Amino acid sequence: LNIDGNNEISGAAICQADDDKYCLIYNNATNGDGDLEAGSVNSSTLACTAGAAVQFYGSQTADMSICKIDTDKVAAAYSDDGAGDDDGYCVIATLSGLVLTVGTPVEFADATTIAATSIISPDTTHIIIGFEETSQRVDVIAASISGTVPTFGSEVNLADESAATYVQIMAINDTYFMTLWNDGSASITRYSISSLSGNTIAA
Secondary structure (H helix, E strand, O other): OOOOOOOOEEEEEEEEEEOOEEEEEEEEOOOOOEEEEEEEEOOOOOOEEEOOOEEEEOOOOEEEEEEEEEOOEEEEEEEOHHHOOOOEEEEEEEEEOOEEEEOOOEEEEOOOOEEEEEEEEEEOOEEEEEEEEOOOOEEEEEEEEEOOEEEEOOOEEEEOOOOEEEEEEEEOOOOEEEEEEEEOOOOEEEEEEEEEEOOEEEO
């Protein structure tokens, strides 16, 4: 399946949207746009059918991640690479068939250079984003979701490792989640268990 015509992409992430659907976020390297695209999978033939790509940002994006919120909604996190400041943004999109309707991107990390993101949805009304700053801090932030609008709580710092990389998060249940990262200064992997109440994280 050719997901973007004859355009080259740079950076991508994918998630399940429903039993037979997926959503894809990628940077269109040809025109520099950030795009979202939905598709369906035929379980008998293993053939994919892609819907139309929808632009969510008119400049270069990087450090992308995406997750399912519900069968008709996804959330994506990315860094604003095109503006040259690499701030962290989140965008929510609703899905009807293979048609995506994209909300307005919301900044979650201001004046911060994002080097990686990982996003999860512990339930149908919240998201959590784990991210690495280029200063190699490990931070997490949560948002409550209403329609396509995320309302973020306060950013929580989990570690100030001198060489923290490869930040990943996973939901344990709708209250607790785990954050995992590589501590390059000590050549070990570290983790932290945090709890979520509304859009407030307790580490």
